[in-house]
Amino acid sequence: DAKTTQPPSMDCAEGRAANLPCNHSTISGNEYVYWYRQIHSQGPQYIIHGLKNNETNEMASLIITEDRKSSTLILPHATLRDTAVYYCIVRALANTDKLIFGTGTRLQVFP
Amino acid sequence: DSGVTQTPKHLITATGQRVTLRCSPRSGDLSVYWYQQSLDQGLQFLIQYYNGEERAKGNILERFSAQQFPDLHSELNLSSLELGDSALYFCASSAGLAGENEQFFGPGTRLTVL
Numbered sequence: 375d376a377k378t379t380q381p382p383s384m385d386c387a388e389g390r391a392a393n394l395p396c397n398h399s400t401i402s403g404n405e406y407v408y409w410y411r412q413i414h415s416q417g418p419q420y421i422i423h424g425l426k427n428n429e430t431n432e433m434a435s436l437i438i439t440e441d442r443k444s445s446t447l448i449l450p451h452a453t454l455r456d457t458a459v460y461y462c463i464v465r466a467l468a469n470t471d472k473l474i475f476g477t478g479t480r481l482q483v484f485p
Numbered sequence: 486d487s488g489v490t491q492t493p494k495h496l497i498t499a500t501g502q503r504v505t506l507r508c509s510p511r512s513g514d515l516s517v518y519w520y521q522q523s524l525d526q527g528l529q530f531l532i533q534y535y536n537g538e539e540r541a542k543g544n545i546l547e548r549f550s551a552q553q554f555p556d557l558h559s560e561l562n563l564s565s566l567e568l569g570d571s572a573l574y575f576c577a578s579s580a581g582l583a584g585e586n587e588q589f590f591g592p593g594t595r596l597t598v599l
Contacts, residue, residue, distance in 0.1 A: 406585065417487065417575050417590030418528070461528075471516060471579050471586055472541050475528035 378462045383480040386456075392449040394479050396462030399443040405466045407438060408473070409447045413458040418475075421447065421460075452483045488512065489591035491576050497597045503564040506594045510557055510578030516540075517559040518579075518588060519551055523572035534559055535582045566598045 379397040386392040398407065408423040422429055422436045424445075429436045435448040449456055461478040465471075488511035498504055510517050519531040530543035534553035545551075548566075553559045563570060573593045579586040 408587075412528075415573060415593065415595075417489070417577070417592055418588075419487075419590065420587035423585065423587070467584055471582070471584070471588060472518060472530045472533055472543065473520075473588060474530060475520075477527060 378464055378476050380460070380462055380476065380479045382477065383482065385482050385484060386449075386452045388454060388483055388485050389451055392452040392456065392481055392483070394447040394449075394460050394462075394481065395444065396447070397444045398462070398464045401442050401464050402466065405464050407436065407442075407445050408463040408465060409434070409436065410461045410463065410473070410475075411456075411458040412461070412478075413455075418461065452481075454483050454485065457481060457483045487589040487591060489576060489578050489589050491574075491591040491594050493594060494592065495595050495597075497599065498566060499599055500566055500568060502566050502598075503562065504566065504596065506561040506563070506574050506576075506596075508559045508561070508576030508578075508591060510559070510576075511589055514578035514580050514589070515557065516579045516582060516586070517553055517557070518577040519545075519559070519561050520575040520577065520590075521572050522575065522593075523569075526572075528575075531561070540582060563596070568598050571596055571598045 409421040459478040533541040577588040
C-alpha cells in the first residue's frame with residue numbers, strides 16, 4: 375500500500391471549515407484513499423473514502439486531485455467534538471481489508 | 486456505538502502471565518481484525534480473520550495468537566507478557582473479506598503489564 379504524508383498537527387476555530395491535507399504521491403491506480411479519525415483513546419472511526427471522484431457524506435467531504443497524488447478532507451463546520459487525530463490511509467482492494475495507519479494529523483478545534 | 490464489543494475494558498497483569506482479550510463483531514460481519522496501539526509504535530495491524538479462517542497477518546509476535554469461533558467472536562491470546570506489551574488493543578469488524586468495506590472499531594482493551 376502507498377505511503378501517506380500528513381502534517382502532525384493543525385488548529386481550527388469552531389464553526390470554520392477544517393481542511394486536512396494528505397500527500398500520497400506514490401498511489402497506484404487501484405488504490406483508494408480512506409480517512410479515519412480517533413478521538414482521544416477511543417476506537418478509530420471511519421469518515422469517508424474515495425478512488426478518484428470527490429465524495430461527500432454527512433460527516434465530511436473528500437477532495438482528490440486529478441493526478442490522485444494528494445487529497446484533502448474537509449470538515450465544513452468544525453465543532454469541539456471534532457478534535458481528534460485524523461488518519462489518511464491508502465489501500466488497494468486486495469484480498470484483505472487491513473488498514474496501515476500512519477501518524478496522522480492531530481486536529482485541535484478551539485472555541 | 487459501533488456495534489463491536491470488547492472485553493475486558495481494562496486488564497492489569499504481571500510480566501510472564503497470559504491473558505485473553507475477547508471481541509464480538511457487529512451482527513452479520515464476517516471479518517475481524519486486531520490492532521495494537523502503543524505510545525511508541527502507534528496503531529499497528531496484528532491479524533485478520535474471515536469466517537473463522539486467518540486471512541492476513543501483520544506485525545504479530547509469536548507469543549500472540551488469535552482465533553475466530555463459529556459464532557464469529559474472536560479472541561486474542563497474549564502469553565509470556567512483557568512490559569512492552571502494555572498497550573491499547575482494538576478489535577474491528579467489517580462485512581466482507583476485501584472491498585470497499587469500512588471497518589468498525591470497538592472501544593478497546595487497555596492492557597497494563599507490571
